[in-house]
Amino acid sequence: MGHPIEKEFEEGAMSKEIEVTWLGHSTFRIEAAGKTILIDPWVMGNPMCPDNQKKFDKIDVMLCTHGNGDHIGDAVALCKRHQPKVIGIFELCMWLGKKGAKNTSPMNKGGTQTVEGLRVTMVHADHSCGIQEDDGSIIYGGEAVGYVIEFPGGLKLYHAGDTNVFGDMHIIRELYAPEVAMLPIGDHFTMGPREAAYACQLLRPKVVIPMHFGTFPMLTGRPKDLEKVAEDLGIHVMEMKPGERKPLSVAQFAPVAKVS
Ligand code: MN
Numbered sequence: 001m002g003h004p005i006e007k008e009f010e011e012g013a014m015s016k017e018i019e020v021t022w023l024g025h026s027t028f029r030i031e032a033a034g035k036t037i038l039i040d041p042w043v044m045g046n047p048m049c050p051d052n053q054k055k056f057d058k059i060d061v062m063l064c065t066h067g068n069g070d071h072i073g074d075a076v077a078l079c080k081r082h083q084p085k086v087i088g089i090f091e092l093c094m095w096l097g098k099k100g101a102k103n104t105s106p107m108n109k110g111g112t113q114t115v116e117g118l119r120v121t122m123v124h125a126d127h128s129c130g131i132q133e134d135d136g137s138i139i140y141g142g143e144a145v146g147y148v149i150e151f152p153g154g155l156k157l158y159h160a161g162d163t164n165v166f167g168d169m170h171i172i173r174e175l176y177a178p179e180v181a182m183l184p185i186g187d188h189f190t191m192g193p194r195e196a197a198y199a200c201q202l203l204r205p206k207v208v209i210p211m212h213f214g215t216f217p218m219l220t221g222r223p224k225d226l227e228k229v230a231e232d233l234g235i236h237v238m239e240m241k242p243g244e245r246k247p248l249s250v251a252q253f254a255p256v257a258k259v260s
Contacts, residue, residue, distance in 0.1 A: 005207060005236045006246070017249070018151055024048020024242040025070060025215045026162065026184065033152045035060040035116050038084070039159050042073040048215050050243035056082060060116050063149075064088040065161030067095070067131035067141030070215070076100055085115050089122065091142030095131055109145060119150035123172055125163035127190065148176045155179060155248060158203065162212065165195040169202035180248060181205040184212035185226055186219030193225035200230050207236050207248075 019031040024046050030037040036058050043054045059082040064072050072092070079086060079101035086096060086104045093106035107113055112121040127144035146160040158178035172178070181203050184190035190212050191199065200208060208230055210223040223239040230237045240246060 003236050003238075006238065017153055017247075018155060019245055019247055020209070020240075021053065021245040022209070022211070022240040022242055023050075023053050026065065026159075026182075026211045027071075028159070028182065028211075029053075029056070030157075033117055035118070037061045037063065037118065037149075038078070039063045039147070040065055040071040040161075041075045041078050042070050044077075045073050046070070046215070048242045053243050058082055059084040061118060062086045063120065063147055063159070064092055064096070065125065065146060065159065066127060066129040066144035067092050068129070068162070069132055071162070072096075072131075079103075087113070087115060087120055087122075087147075089129070089142035089145055091140060092129070092131070095139070095141060109143070117152050121148040121150075121176065122146075123148055123158075123176075124166065124168055125161040126166045127162040127164070146172075148172065148178055150176075157248070158182065158205070160184060160199070162190045164191045165199040165202070167202070169199055173203050178203070178205055180207045180209065182209045182211050185210045185221035185223065186213035186215070187221045188218045192221040196221070196226050197229035200226070200233055200235050204233065205235060207238050209238050209240060 021029045025048055026040040027042050028039045038059050043049045062084040076099045086101050090106040093104040097104045107122050109122050109124055123146045125144040125146045129141040129144045130138040131141040144161055149157045156178040157180045159182045183196045185193050185196045213219045213221045223237050227237050
């Protein structure tokens with residue numbers, strides 16, 4: 001807190017438009033334009049998720065990056081309770097539908113669909129996507145993905161899912177230019193801070209929100225490990241605490257008038 005960009009989020013005229021709450025690991029609840037969006041629904045078994053954040057008033061849209069349990073652990077239960085529109089890659093949506101999710105909206109990489117006023121583009125991720133069944137067997141879940149979400153008002157947020165850095169992050173920057181990037185930094189199962197710093201160079205967002213760290217002892221990367229490289233690039237590392245809610249201002253990202 002105290003960084004100018006976060007101050008402007010808080011003081012900006014439109015700062016209440018988008019509110020992000022980190023539920024730990026890769027799970028985020030986002031409130032925007034009256035809708036509640038949940039990315040990677042893992043709450044009940046998520047050791048980072050505070051108890052008072054495990055219940056939801058409503059979920060309008062659910063986005064799933066891939067089929068590993070630490071990302072879709074509560075997808076089926078929350079779908080049955082709240083009936084959200086569920087976005088995922090085709091095979092994962094078929095599986096969720098078979099388990100009882102009613103409103104799946106399957107897609108694949110490179111595609112964009114508009115759901116509840118959000119423009120959602122599915123992008124590549126470099127990771128595995130097996131789904132573990134109750135008996136422990138692993139079944140094919142399609143491929144791991146990330147999302148670029150464009151909110152009403154124009155703010156673009158990239159949730160990378162679980163991934164290593166990959167060169168096509170440059171394409172994500174050139175095509176979508178997300179202002180905010182949620183990047184895994186924990187290491188071991190995803191990229192660590194070294195790779196995430198390289199991802200910052202490729203993506204050049206204004207703000208990075210680190211995720212997928214600290215949940216388990218082996219996820220050793222920390223936001224401070226990323227800070228120097230990011231700040232040298234003019235990127236603010238916005239560290240969140242589990243359960244913490246922060247505004248993202250659309251006004252903050254309005255084009256700046258050129259001084260000639
Ligand atoms: Mn994971």
